[in-house]
Amino acid sequence: MEVRSRAPGKIILAGEHAVVHGSAAVAASIGLYTSVSVRLSSPNDNDDTLTLHLMDVGLEFSWPVGRIKEMLPDSVNNDASSPATCCEETTKLILTALKDFKIPDAKIGIASGVIAFLWLYTSILGNKAAKVIVSSELPLGAGLGSSAAFCVSLSGALLALSDSVQVDFDQEGWVSFGEKDQQLANRWAFEGEKIIHGKPSGIDNTVSTFGNMIKFKSGVLTCIKSNMTLKMLITNTKVGRNTKALVAGVSERKNRHPDAMTSVFTAVEFISNEFASIIQTTTCSDDEVVEKEQRIRELMEMNQGLLQCMGVSHASIETVLQTTCKYQLTSKLTGAGGGGCVLTLLPALLSATVIDKVIRELEQCGFQCLIAEIGGNGLECRFDGRS
Ligand SMILES: Nc1ncnc2c1ncn2[C@@H]1O[C@H](COP(=O)(O)OP(=O)(O)O)[C@@H](O)[C@H]1O
Ligand SMILES: C[C@@](O)(CCOP(=O)(O)O)CC(=O)O
Numbered sequence: 001m002e003v004r005s006r007a008p009g010k011i012i013l014a015g016e017h018a019v020v021h022g023s024a025a026v027a028a029s030i031g032l033y034t035s036v037s038v039r040l041s042s043p044n045d046n047d048d049t050l051t052l053h054l055m056d057v058g059l060e061f062s063w064p065v066g067r068i069k070e071m072l073p074d075s076v077n078n079d080a081s082s083p084a085t086c087c088e089e090t091t092k093l094i095l096t097a098l099k100d101f102k103i104p105d106a107k108i109g110i111a112s113g114v115i116a117f118l119w120l121y122t123s124i125l126g127n128k129a130a131k132v133i134v135s136s137e138l139p140l141g142a143g144l145g146s147s148a149a150f151c152v153s154l155s156g157a158l159l160a161l162s163d164s165v166q167v168d169f170d171q172e173g174w175v176s177f178g179e180k181d182q183q184l185a186n187r188w189a190f191e192g193e194k195i196i197h198g199k200p201s202g203i204d205n206t207v208s209t210f211g212n213m214i215k216f217k218s219g220v221l222t223c224i225k226s227n228m229t230l231k232m233l234i235t236n237t238k239v240g241r242n243t244k245a246l247v248a249g250v251s252e253r254k255n256r257h258p259d260a261m262t263s264v265f266t267a268v269e270f271i272s273n274e275f276a277s278i279i280q281t282t283t284c285s286d287d288e289v290v291e292k293e294q295r296i297r298e299l300m301e302m303n304q305g306l307l308q309c310m311g312v313s314h315a316s317i318e319t320v321l322q323t324t325c326k327y328q329l330t331s332k333l334t335g336a337g338g339g340g341c342v343l344t345l346l347p348a349l350l351s352a353t354v355i356d357k358v359i360r361e362l363e364q365c366g367f368q369c370l371i372a373e374i375g376g377n378g379l380e381c382r383f384d385g386r387s
């Protein structure tokens with residue numbers, strides 16, 4: 001039996017990092033997906049292994065199912081309908097077992113993804129033999145939420161094969177989960193994000209599961225309905241970084257300067273709330289659009305300044321800001337920062353010639369530019385037949 005699922009990446013329009021400390025943030029899904037295919041082995045296959053193929057990094061892992069039961073005796077007994085947290089001891093145990101695979105140093109960040117996979121797989125499906133393939137249209141570790149899309153698409157496919165959700169597989173093509181099942185997939189994905197991020201806010205897995213545009217604060221999601229077309233240029237600086245380390249760095253700065261950092265997070269809360277309210281107000285005339293874009297630009301500029309206060313900007317991000325500023329365009333980092341991706345607001349009346357010029361100049365710096373669809377569907381599954 002084979003199930004495929006896909007979950008989108010995201011951009012954070014306002015509030016990254018501060019959201020980890022309880023402030024509001026605004027995020028939207030983007031039209032770039034991580035896809036997972038899970039094929040359960042049948043008795044005829046005569047195959048007693050669980051295989052994970054990570055196409056984006058060219059790595060394959062495989063474990064005899066007996067070894068999995070030894071390695072993860074607790075999670076194989078977990079209940080798929082009650083998301084559970086992977087304890088530190090289990091993480092260390094899996095990490096030790098992963099040494100057999102000799103992951104190259106340059107790809108060592110992948111280990112946390114493999115731990116998240118093993119935790120989610122064994123907790124939801126036990127120790128069944130299967131072949132799992134993961135591939136993504138998202139750059140990994142660049143601020144576009146690849147870790148969340150990985151955990152959401154995995155949770156979705158695994159739950160679809162469990163007895164815990166009801167998916168109508170008679171439908172053709174991609175099928176969305178019902179709201180209760182989306183919530184269950186989201187809670188499992190959050191458990192996976194904890195393994196990859198350390199201390200996630202939950203915004204990335206939530207927007208990847210539910211799609212569209214959301215405001216998120218302390219675990220609570222509010223859907224944002226907007227008739228304003230937001231167009232953002234996404235520039236990948238291609239400077240690698242790790243969300244877990246950046247999130248931990250901000251927490252350490254908060255411990256050193258609690259009052260100053262609390263004020264920074266409070267300022268971000270006001271920015272996110274104002275951002276959400278601007279995009280939610282119905283816009284009628286071109287003048288109104290221009291006025292709203294002006295306000296959004298200022299909010300992005302302030303948010304970027306505060307992210308710099310948190311210590312998560314980077315020379316490459318500053319280069320993008322300076323380059324786009326030459327064209328009177330405003331940018332801010334998105335995601336964890338420290339490199340990764342930068343958003344630039346493209347006003348509705350901006351000419352295609354200017355957009356081409358700014359993209360060319362950014363690409364000359366060695367960056368990669370893309371314009372993605374904002375606010376599409378979240379987690380979806382499809383059924384590819386019985387074997
Ligand atoms: N397609 C994928 N294949 C393997 N691992 C993945 C994939 N997508 C995400 N990951 C895991 O997520 C990590 C990147 O997450 P993170 O540092 O939070 O950056 P981001 O979420 O911004 O892309 C990777 O190092 C890996 O462990
Ligand atoms: C920095 C943070 O706000 C977003 C991280 O996003 P990403 O992993 O860099 O795509 C962390 C979080 O909210 O969990």
Ligand SMILES: [Mg+2]
Nearest residue numbers: 145147148243
């Ligand atoms: Mg991430």
